[in-house]
Structures are given as structure tokens and as C-alpha cells.
Amino acid sequence: MEPYRVVRYGKGAATFYLQDCVAGLGEIKEKSVDVVVTSPPYNIGVGYSSYRDTLPREKYLEWMQQVAAAVKGALADDGSFFLNIGNRPKDQWIAWDVALVLRRQFALQNVIHWVKSIAISKADAGNYPSITGDVAVGHFKPVVSNRFLNDCHEYIFHFTKAGDAKMDKLAVGIPYQDKSNIGRWKTAKQDRRDRGNTWFIPYKTIQNKKDRPHPATFPVKLPEMCIRLHGSAKLVADPFTGIGSTALAAKNLGTSFVGFEIDRGYLDEAIARVS
Numbered sequence: 001m002e003p004y005r006v007v008r009y010g011k012g013a014a015t016f017y018l019q020d021c022v023a024g025l026g027e028i029k030e031k032s033v034d035v036v037v038t039s040p041p042y043n044i045g046v047g048y049s050s051y052r053d054t055l056p057r058e059k060y061l062e063w064m065q066q067v068a069a070a071v072k073g074a075l076a077d078d079g080s081f082f083l084n085i086g087n088r089p090k091d092q093w094i095a096w097d098v099a100l101v102l103r104r105q106f107a108l109q110n111v112i113h114w115v116k117s118i119a120i121s122k123a124d125a126g127n128y129p130s131i132t133g134d135v136a137v138g139h140f141k142p143v144v145s146n147r148f149l150n151d152c153h154e155y156i157f158h159f160t161k162a163g164d165a166k167m168d169k170l171a172v173g174i175p176y177q178d179k180s181n182i183g184r185w186k187t188a189k190q191d192r193r194d195r196g197n198t199w200f201i202p203y204k205t206i207q208n209k210k211d212r213p214h215p216a217t218f219p220v221k222l223p224e225m226c227i228r229l230h231g232s233a234k235l236v237a238d239p240f241t242g243i244g245s246t247a248l249a250a251k252n253l254g255t256s257f258v259g260f261e262i263d264r265g266y267l268d269e270a271i272a273r274v275s
Contacts, residue, residue, distance in 0.1 A: 001028075007275050014257040014271075016259050016270065017258070017261075021240065025074045026073065032076070033236070034075075034079050034236065035079060035235075039083070040064065042087075042094055065105070068105040070239070072105050072106065078161075080165055082159075083098070085157070099157050107160055109158050109164075109165060114154045115152065119136040122134050140152045156226065167231065168232075170194070175192060201218075201225070224249040224252060234255065239260050241267060243269040244274055
């Protein structure tokens with residue numbers, strides 16, 4: 001299996017394959033990947049260049065099982081598989097249907113909520129000195145309906161082989177709001193606490209559609225946080241590379257990367273970003 005392109009940086013490298021991920025993952029060394037961070041097509045009719053995102057539900061779930069089996073073969077026994085997926089207002093079961101079929105291959109160790117936009121009223125926040133008024137931050141696509149709420153979050157399912165992978169929780173931790181907790185609690189030995197399973201990661205503001213060459217991508221900070229949470233990683237993989245957010249995250253953290261993508265245009269964009 002010849003790579004489409006290899007981009008070297010520091011002590012690492014990003015290896016890109018213009019190939020279907022199920023076949024490609026089956027050809028790399030077994031148990032060689034420490035972390036997988038990816039976002040598959042959600043099967044909601046997104047206009048990808050080289051993929052039809054409207055499969056019958058059963059066919060889609062069968063395909064996701066094939067992807068999961070390929071990931072499991074490539075993933076180290078103590079590795080982490082972070083799967084970002086969302087729903088659509090008229091169908092709130094998509095993400096959980098996928099999680100359910102992946103249960104046949106993996107243990108669901110954590111469910112992380114990727115919060116894209118949030119509104120906090122001063123009255124609800126209470127006496128936090130840093131919050132001086134009502135706050136509304138982040139971006140979302142408005143839902144024009146009197147039945148459905150604006151969809152301001154997606155799921156990140158953290159799968160592992162046995163459900164017992166140790167995480168570096170403080171690597172993505174946050175400072176204590178109440179500093180008196182430091183030292184008062186036995187586990188609070190520094191001004192850093194477990195962030196929990198709600199991650200606010202907003203999109204960057206985009207003024208022009210041409211600045212977003214892929215119709216469904218996540219911010220680079222999302223895979224960066226997943227990789228940091230897992231801890232030490234020598235190789236990160238993304239079966240659905242798209243325009244390379246996970247590849248860029250791996251480079252930022254000095255970790256090698258391997259990715260698969262069936263669309264040449266998206267892959268060229270990913271290579272350009274990492275280069």
C-alpha cells in the first residue's frame with residue numbers, strides 16, 4: 001500500500017492515503033495506533049464531493065460496523081477511539097444507533113458532549129466574579145421550526161477495547177473556580193481539576209463559504225483535546241481525514257499521523273494545511 005503523500009515535521013510524520021478506510025486500516029500494522037479521532041458521515045444528506053450521504057439506515061449501520069472492526073484491528077489494546085457524531089432535528093437517534101452497533105466491538109468508556117454554543121444568564125451563574133452579565137458564545141446553525149430546538153452540541157463517544165484505558169484527565173483540565181479547594185481536597189494538589197464530559201469548543205467565525213472547503217469538519221482543538229486526554233501517543237489515525245483537522249492536531253502535539261480519505265480534493269487540502 002503506497003501512501004498518497006507523506007509530510008514530515010520534527011520527529012513525526014503525517015502519512016496520507018487516498019483510499020477507503022476499511023481496506024486501508026486492514027493493511028497497516030495490527031495494534032499500531034494509539035489514538036483514533038474521527039467524524040464519519042452522519043448519513044443526513046450532507047453534500048460531500050465523493051460520497052453519497054443518504055444510505056438506508058441498516059446499510060449505514062452495517063458499514064459503520066465494518067469501520068469499527070477495521071479500527072479495532074489497528075488500535076492498540078490500551079488505545080482510545082474518539083468518535084464525533086451528531087443528529088439532526090427530525091432524527092435524534094442517529095448517534096445512538098451508531099453507538100449501539102459499535103457496542104459489538106468496543107466498550108463505551110466515556111460520553112463527551114461537544115458544546116458548540118452556550119447561553120448562561122447572570123442570574124443562573126450566581127456570584128462568580130468573572131461573570132458580570134448574561135453570556136452567549138459560540139456558533140450554531142439556526143433551526144427554523146416551532147418543534148425543534150437549535151442544535152448546539154454533538155457527541156464524542158470514547159470507545160476502548162475493555163473500558164479500562166487510563167486517561168490523563170488533567171492534561172485537558174481547567175483551574176478551580178474556588179481556589180480554597182486546592183489542598184482542602186486530597187486529590188486537589190494543584191490548581192487544575194477534571195474538566196468533565198462537557199467541552200465547549202466553538203467554531204472559528206467564517207465570513208465566506210470558500211473559507212470552508214469541507215461541508216462538515218470539526219475544529220482542530222477537538223482532536224487536540226482527545227489526544228491530550230488519552231495521554232502518551234506515538235501514532236494517531238483518522239479514517240475519515242477530510243481536510244485534516246486531526247492531522248493538524250497530531251502535528252501540533254508532535255505526534256505521527258496516518259489518515260485515509262476517498263476524495264482527492266479534500267486530501268490535497270489536508271496536506272496543504274499540515275504542510
